[in-house]
Amino acid sequence: MVDPEKQRLLDLGMHVHKALRMLKMGESATITCDKFTDEEISQYIVAYAFHKKKWFSAKFDPTNLSFAATRAPPPPWPKEEIDEEPDAE
Numbered sequence: 899m900v901d902p903e904k905q906r907l908l909d910l911g912m913h914v915h916k917a918l919r920m921l922k923m924g925e926s927a928t929i930t931c932d933k934f935t936d937e938e939i940s941q942y943i944v945a946y947a948f949h950k951k952k953w954f955s956a957k958f959d960p961t962n963l964s965f966a967a968t969r970a971p972p973p974p975w976p977k978e979e980i981d982e983e984p985d986a987e
Contacts, residue, residue: 910934914942918954921969929956929965939965 913934917927929939936958943956943965956967 910938910942914939914946918943918946918952918967918969921952921954921967923969923971926966926968929967931963931965936960936963936965943967 914929917929921927929943931939940956940958943954947953951972953970953972954967955970956965958965
């Protein structure tokens with residue numbers, strides 16, 4: 899028997915994954931919040947983006963209880979300063 903919480907996470911993953919997996923740059927998908935909260939879906943979109951290295955712009959529509967997710971280019975990460983000198987111990 900599958901743990902109910904584990905099954906819920908699997909269902910959430912399938913729900914979001916089906917909507918996002920085939921999006922090309924600039925394409926959009928709608929993810930409904932019928933069985934899951936907007937916060938759960940938002941967090942899963944972020945986790946999916948980091949895992950797959952595919953970035954999305956997601957906006958929540960409270961009227962329709964859904965997210966409009968658009969495939970986007972990677973965010974402009976701040977450049978790290980490179981320390982040329984080794985640390986003195």
